[in-house]
Amino acid sequence: MAEERFRKEETLEMRQRLIGQSCRLFYSEDPVKIVKARGQYMFDENGKRYLDCISNVQHVGHCHPAITKAATAQMDLLNANSRFLHDNIVLYADRLAATLPKKLSVFYFVNSGSEANDLALRLAEQYTRHEDVVVLDHAYHGHLKSLIDISPYKFRKLAGQKEWVHVAPLPDTYRGIYREEHPNPGQAYADTVKHLIEEINKKGRKIAAFFAESLPSVGGQIILPQGYFSKVAEHVRSAGGVFVADEVQTGFGRTGTHFWAFQLQGEDFCPDIVTMGKPMGNGHPLACVATTVEIARAFTANGVEYFNTFGGTPVSCAIGLAVLDVIEKEDLRGNAIRVGAHLKDLLKKLQQRHEIIGDVRGVGLFVGLELVIDRRTKTPATKTAALVVKRLKEEDQIFVSTDGPWESVLKFKPPMCFSMEDAELVVGCIDRILTDMEAKNLKLENEDI
Numbered sequence: 001m002a003e004e005r006f007r008k009e010e011t012l013e014m015r016q017r018l019i020g021q022s023c024r025l026f027y028s029e030d031p032v033k034i035v036k037a038r039g040q041y042m043f044d045e046n047g048k049r050y051l052d053c054i055s056n057v058q059h060v061g062h063c064h065p066a067i068t069k070a071a072t073a074q075m076d077l078l079n080a081n082s083r084f085l086h087d088n089i090v091l092y093a094d095r096l097a098a099t100l101p102k103k104l105s106v107f108y109f110v111n112s113g114s115e116a117n118d119l120a121l122r123l124a125e126q127y128t129r130h131e132d133v134v135v136l137d138h139a140y141h142g143h144l145k146s147l148i149d150i151s152p153y154k155f156r157k158l159a160g161q162k163e164w165v166h167v168a169p170l171p172d173t174y175r176g177i178y179r180e181e182h183p184n185p186g187q188a189y190a191d192t193v194k195h196l197i198e199e200i201n202k203k204g205r206k207i208a209a210f211f212a213e214s215l216p217s218v219g220g221q222i223i224l225p226q227g228y229f230s231k232v233a234e235h236v237r238s239a240g241g242v243f244v245a246d247e248v249q250t251g252f253g254r255t256g257t258h259f260w261a262f263q264l265q266g267e268d269f270c271p272d273i274v275t276m277g278k279p280m281g282n283g284h285p286l287a288c289v290a291t292t293v294e295i296a297r298a299f300t301a302n303g304v305e306y307f308n309t310f311g312g313t314p315v316s317c318a319i320g321l322a323v324l325d326v327i328e329k330e331d332l333r334g335n336a337i338r339v340g341a342h343l344k345d346l347l348k349k350l351q352q353r354h355e356i357i358g359d360v361r362g363v364g365l366f367v368g369l370e371l372v373i374d375r376r377t378k379t380p381a382t383k384t385a386a387l388v389v390k391r392l393k394e395e396d397q398i399f400v401s402t403d404g405p406w407e408s409v410l411k412f413k414p415p416m417c418f419s420m421e422d423a424e425l426v427v428g429c430i431d432r433i434l435t436d437m438e439a440k441n442l443k444l445e446n447e448d449i
Contacts, residue, residue, distance in 0.1 A: 037062030056413035059279030070322035088317035106296035109312030113248030113277025114142030124209035138219035190231030207241040214261035220404030221368025229265040245271035256336035256364030332416040336364035343423040380408035
């Protein structure tokens with residue numbers, strides 16, 4: 001165990017004094033001080049082990065030895081910026097290209113998903129010469145000002161919606177305007193985008209891009225209906241815009257069956273721009289934009305160099321290559337298929353025993369458990385969800401968090417080495433907690449929405 005510098009109370013006092021209070025902690029009422037991690041486990045200053053169902057950034061597992069070895073070996077040789085010719089950046093781009101449709105063949109390396117999405121916005125505007133952007137309700141695309149402007153999840157709490165930003169309904173077939181019983185929800189939700197674009201054009205405005213997370217995460221672990229992206233892309237391209245798929249949360253095989261979540265929409269669908277980030281460097285700041293030759297050429301034609309000091313350094317690319325190697329060698333996509341299916345099946349069985357579980361949805365190791373006060377009205381059980389998260393941490397040493405517009409969805413995006421036994425442990429603990437709450441007849445939701 002690494003030597004501890006301060007007692008937990010001292011660390012917390014210094015954090016509150018020195019770090020901006022908008023930078024929040026998990027479990028703010030009783031934060032956990034983490035000093036070590038490995039695989040899907042994290043350890044506090046007393047050596048207590050926690051099962052991590054949260055850290056999708058540590059994609060192949062915390063502190064994976066192969067990643068650490070690749071990083072330190074390259075750091076010992078060279079870590080200059082990408083203006084110097086080096087093999088790693090082209091080797092890495094070539095490996096990424098092999099996972100994507102052929103037309104996505106030009107890459108820009110950056111440091112974070114926010115930087116990637118900001119650059120995607122610039123590429124779209126430069127290529128189309130338009131300004132307006134269509135996004136999905138409850139979307140989150142990053143913390144830069146340009147991205148807060150296109151993130152309803154954020155801008156509704158701040159300065160509000162800009163005139164060049166247009167919000168389409170979230171294609172949520174559980175509680176959205178078109179639900180499971182609709183004969184073709186993908187088409188119906190795509191039509192809402194078509195109508196929105198028509199309204200935009202009537203105002204004399206033109207769209208540069210449609211931005212969407214391939215699987216909306218902050219929106220509540222949403223699995224989009226089949227056919228939605230293809231139909232939306234038709235409408236967007238007909239209007240002179242481009243389709244941007246945000247894979248920052250979901251890329252690199254998390255769905256199991258596919259390397260990229262947008263591929264769930266069918267082999268015939270290909271975005272014009274793909275952004276990637278979080279899991280890409282397994283905790284190292286590494287992100288990327290992939291696009292077409294035509295869009296890249298238009299961006300180059302503006303005559304302004306794009307230079308990113310830390311984007312695509314030899315160390316970053318060595319780490320990125322190592323992550324790809326581990327995904328393949330350890331069959332982590334196969335693991336996501338097997339463990340994700342088992343987790344989802346266990347949660348579905350739990351749903352039969354607990355009325356408060358309104359929906360279980362997901363693909364691979366991207367799973368959501370939505371809690372509701374009433375299955376008919378689907379009123380979010382926000383306080384119960386928060387209590388389940390709190391008790392999992394305190395009683396079972398399991399880290400889970402919530403998402404969705406009402407924070408009523410327990411989300412599972414663990415490191416990809418998550419095991420069958422881990423899935424069984426988590427579901428067993430949730431079962432015990434919900435059973436206990438029902439036995440005690442805890443009426444937590446009276447003050448809820």
